[in-house]
Amino acid sequence: MGKTAFITGINGQDGSYLAEFLIEKGYTVWGILKRNSVAENQTYRIDSIRNNPNLHLSYGDLIDLASLVHVLQKCQPDEIYNLAAQSHVRISFDQPIYTAQVTGIGTLNLLEAVRLACPKARIYQASSSEMFGNNIDADGYQRETTALSPVSPYGCAKVFSHNICCNYRNSYNMFISNGILFNHESPRRGSNFVTNKVAKEAAKIKLGLSQKLVLGNMEATRDWGHAKDYVRAMWMILQHDTPDDFVCATGISHSVQYLVDYVFGLLDLDVNQYVETDPRYLRPEELRDLKGDCTKMKTALGWKPEYTFESMMKEMVDYWMDFYTKK
Numbered sequence: 545m546g547k548t549a550f551i552t553g554i555n556g557q558d559g560s561y562l563a564e565f566l567i568e569k570g571y572t573v574w575g576i577l578k579r580n581s582v583a584e585n586q587t588y589r590i591d592s593i594r595n596n597p598n599l600h601l602s603y604g605d606l607i608d609l610a611s612l613v614h615v616l617q618k619c620q621p622d623e624i625y626n627l628a629a630q631s632h633v634r635i636s637f638d639q640p641i642y643t644a645q646v647t648g649i650g651t652l653n654l655l656e657a658v659r660l661a662c663p664k665a666r667i668y669q670a671s672s673s674e675m676f677g678n679n680i681d682a683d684g685y686q687r688e689t690t691a692l693s694p695v696s697p698y699g700c701a702k703v704f705s706h707n708i709c710c711n712y713r714n715s716y717n718m719f720i721s722n723g724i725l726f727n728h729e730s731p732r733r734g735s736n737f738v739t740n741k742v743a744k745e746a747a748k749i750k751l752g753l754s755q756k757l758v759l760g761n762m763e764a765t766r767d768w769g770h771a772k773d774y775v776r777a778m779w780m781i782l783q784h785d786t787p788d789d790f791v792c793a794t795g796i797s798h799s800v801q802y803l804v805d806y807v808f809g810l811l812d813l814d815v816n817q818y819v820e821t822d823p824r825y826l827r828p829e830e831l832r833d834l835k836g837d838c839t840k841m842k843t844a845l846g847w848k849p850e851y852t853f854e855s856m857m858k859e860m861v862d863y864w865m866d867f868y869t870k871k
């Protein structure tokens with residue numbers, strides 16, 4: 545019999561790719577959806593598997609412990625992927641308490657629900673490079689041993705989740721692994737994150753549907769990989785014989801300015817004519833540079849990415865060109 549997986553955040557960028565990946569592998573997949581007053585768009589990222597008999601969706605919320613216990617008792621998963629979060633760093637400054645409740649305490653709710661309903665299940669926790677803040681090792685990289693020093697409410701909430709997962713792993717002998725993932729993107733990325741904002745607006749400008757792209761910090765650098773490569777890493781982390789923490793990254797970083805130049809270059813557009821900056825997109829405290837060393841992932845699990853920054857950005861630009869051409 546195939547395995548059963550439970551995914552929180554199943555309709556998000558990563559959750560949707562992971563659900564497709566696991567169904568393809570023969571898993572039965574359960575996921576929770578937050579109640580939303582508009583039902584139509586909520587599952588658009590999982591449209592391709594919406595009617596698959598091996599997909600089961602129910603309403604649930606990370607801040608509602610009872611909803612987690614009920615669904616876990618029903619599905620009795622072998623593997624649990626905790627991907628749900630208020631995941632936008634700048635918005636976490638607008639909604640710090642909500643972010644702490646969902647992205648921090650929500651994880652603790654899930655761990656307690658697992659202890660009550662299915663203590664033998666393996667758990668993947670979506671930790672983040674945002675937890676490092678501005679700490680960088682002397683060689684310019686962040687890795688599993690780099691100290692955590694978050695600079696946003698989101699980063700602080702993720703540190704809490706990361707630490708409570710280590711604590712439950714050690715205290716209760718649970719199989720819990722943290723994947724410390726660096727930025728990962730795709731056409732399914734929310735369009736208020738910088739890669740997809742740039743790809744979408746550049747396509748609109750190219751097609752005469754917009755005149756300006758307005759951004760914040762152009763100097764920040766990020767290590768951007770593709771979400772499809774990273775959900776494969778999540779699965780590999782849970783197949784390992786022991787629970788552990790792994791950094792997942794490409795090891796290559798670019799500035800936001802480079803990202804803009806690259807995307808506008810793909811469409812033969814003049815950056816100086818169309819791109820402006822506005823302080824409203826700055827954060828009260830900035831995380832300047834991220835570049836990950838994933839030697840441990842590569843050595844212990846044999847993971848390597850299939851996409852490059854260039855092939856990923858091309859896919860995103862093509863997606864939006866196609867989207868607005870057909871409209």
Ligand code: NAP
Binds near residue numbers: 555586734
């Ligand atoms: P995303 O697209 O923002 O997806 C977040 C998901 O969480 C959505 O399905 C959302 O549902 C759900 N959600 C939000 N609040 C919830 C709640 N209270 N209860 C239940 N579900 C809730 O994020 P992503 O990019 O896929 O990232 C997946 C996870 O990895 C997140 O935990 C994120 O913080 C973490 N992470 C992401 C990156 C990255 O670069 N993408 C890097 C490191 C770590 P609705 O859409 O219906 O609100």
Ligand code: F7E
Binds near residue numbers: 728759761766827
């Ligand atoms: O910003 C700069 C911004 O919002 C990237 C999340 O998935 O990765 C993500 O967090 C950089 C930052 O991602 C705009 O200041 C400039 O330096 O795309 P982002 P993020 O904050 O790095 C981590 C690993 C996560 O875990 C998070 O969940 O781009 N930037 N101008 C801008 N960013 C945005 N959003 N919008 C701008 O206009």
